[in-house]
Amino acid sequence: MIKNFTKAQRQKKIKEYLSRDPFSSDKRLAKLFNCSPQTIRLDRMELGIPEMRKRIMQVAKNNSSADKVKALKKEEIIGELIDVELGKNGIATLKTTKNMAFNRTGIVRSHYIFSLADSLAISIIDAEVALTGSARLRYKKPVYAGQNLVAKARVARQKGNKYLVSVHIKSEREEVFNAKLIIISMKNEEKKEGNLNENSR
Amino acid sequence: MIKNFTKAQRQKKIKEYLSRDPFSSDKRLAKLFNCSPQTIRLDRMELGIPEMRKRIMQVAKNNSSADKVKALKKEEIIGELIDVELGKNGIATLKTTKNMAFNRTGIVRSHYIFSLADSLAISIIDAEVALTGSARLRYKKPVYAGQNLVAKARVARQKGNKYLVSVHIKSEREEVFNAKLIIISMKNEEKKEGNLNENSR
DNA sequence: CTAACGTTAATAGCTGCTATTAATAGAAGC
DNA sequence: GCTTCTATTAATAGCAGCTATTAACGTTAG
Missing domain, CATH: 1.10.10.10 (Winged helix-like DNA-binding domain superfamily/Winged helix DNA-binding domain)
Incomplete structure (x- = not known):
């Protein structure tokens, strides 16, 4: 055999x-x-x-245990969510790899960094559905494949269903990126509908 | 009883x-x-x-399916490059799928749209290496999985190695997103210095 | 040769079910 | 009254996917 x-x-x-x-x-x-x-x-x-x-x-x-975050499921978040205080702030990390970088230079493509920031910003919003409305991004330094990124997000202001979220991403204590995003939370009109025709009583 | x-x-x-x-x-x-x-x-x-x-x-x-870190796949990022005039303008398309969207709502996640814009902006720059320096994003309308996106990018201004690129993304002739990006082209000398202390090996 | 190791088998018992048949109590209908 | 229906409980056989135990092989090392 x-x-x-x-x-x-x-x-x-x-x-x-x-x-x-x-x-x-x-x-x-x-x-x-x-x-x-x-x-x-x-x-x-x-x-x-x-x-x-x-x-x-x-x-x-x-x-x-991970349904702290309402708008996003775990799999939809880029990076690893470390801590979240809904409506206030949150921290996420991302271990960058070669796949995320340009082959030639090893520099991580910018949209991976944005994705980390954007996902985190959406995660900290205390709403069922949250969408990005607009954003201001600043890439401070190139990030090389292998670097670990730490993203911190904070709700800076809230006006109605609009949240201004600021995100700072650091690598080795050095800021490589920051952004301000306007996140819009959607109304939960459709949530009530439970027991219209349920007999009983 | x-x-x-x-x-x-x-x-x-x-x-x-x-x-x-x-x-x-x-x-x-x-x-x-x-x-x-x-x-x-x-x-x-x-x-x-x-x-x-x-x-x-x-x-x-x-x-x-949560490997904690969900990476964007290469094919998903760029979309299809339709036409490019280096240093001037370019067109790319992206067929959105359910994978790119929130399960709950079917709305495509914002970073996919940014990725399309960012990738296109970088690819129209006539340089060996181009990096995103900063960006201003505006999400006009939610994009639903299945919609086809058409991105048009144009170099609006050039100052030295900085390019101001504007990108407009439409679906069904309706603008869903626009952005202005500052793309920085790198001299070839600067390419080497990536591996100072990090990633190594 | 024999002892140890690796593998497979066989058996009993467990949980948490499905599926089926049946028994029982209570209320409702005529 | 008696019947019928509903709701509940019981009992039984069988299944998947195990645990735990005992035993039987074959191969290999000493």
Whole structure:
């Protein structure tokens, strides 16, 4: 019989695979790694990896705690949201990579930086839907692939449904970018409609 | 025996409860609502609510695609470059998709629109390296996933290595966005100094 | 040879279900 | 009254995806 992997190789692969896709049962993994479910189970035990259902739970619990932010879902935010005080301020970080940069120079493309600022600005607005109305951007210094960016946003003013948000992005404590954005929150007219025809009582 | 709720009341409560906390099994719900698990099951059937594991799955899948950092993909950024007269003007288009939009509203995220404008502005500059220095953005109307965008850029002024580029983006002949960008062209000497202390290797 | 290791198998039991059939109590209809 | 309907509960078989345990192999190292 063909030996696909050594035990160590297989376990490493399993770990890698599950970190990307935690939704596979032992049965499915067994097929993927061409071994028996029991082997997968033994591997999981040794690696301290919980069963599929518990893995799914972890993922689920993760994002259910993340609905602090109303207008954006987690996946829609560029960068990693560190802290948010809705309606006031927020912090996000972005680890820049080569993919985000011009090959020739290694300089990160400007729209990635804008995306970080814009996403963060929208995230801190306390509304179901928030859109960017206008913005003033200033790129202070070029950012090179590999640099870690820290974005801080603050609601500077609010007039009705218009928020003036200022964002400063630093790398190594040096400001590389700042922006002022007008974010517009949308009315929640459609929220009421719950129980018109619900019988009962 | 004490009748806690009518059927309709209980079902309404179950619906409410699960929308806040999808992690409860029928058994737990039965205790909460002081009835038998079977009753809960019947209620779920009537309401079309799936079992706990499937509910957890839904929550998990939601944010599972979250590798924390969602990168823009290259193809998504630039749009299609239709025509360029270096140093003068250019036209690019972008077919917007659901991926670019907020799930909830279908409105395309602002940074995609900026990316189109910014990329186009940079590509019409006749220089080896061009960087965005600052920008003034105005979002006129929300863009919905599926709309085709047409961006026109024009070099309005040039002062040394600074170019003032204006970009107008239309959908269906209606302007949805415009921007003025200062693009800075870099001399080729300056290209090297990127790797002073950072990223290295 | 034999002991250890790696793998697979078989078995019992668990949770949280689905699906089905049935029993029971209470109210409503004639 | 008796019947019928509704709501609830029960009991049963079966499923997926496990845990935990015991056991049986084959390969390899000493």
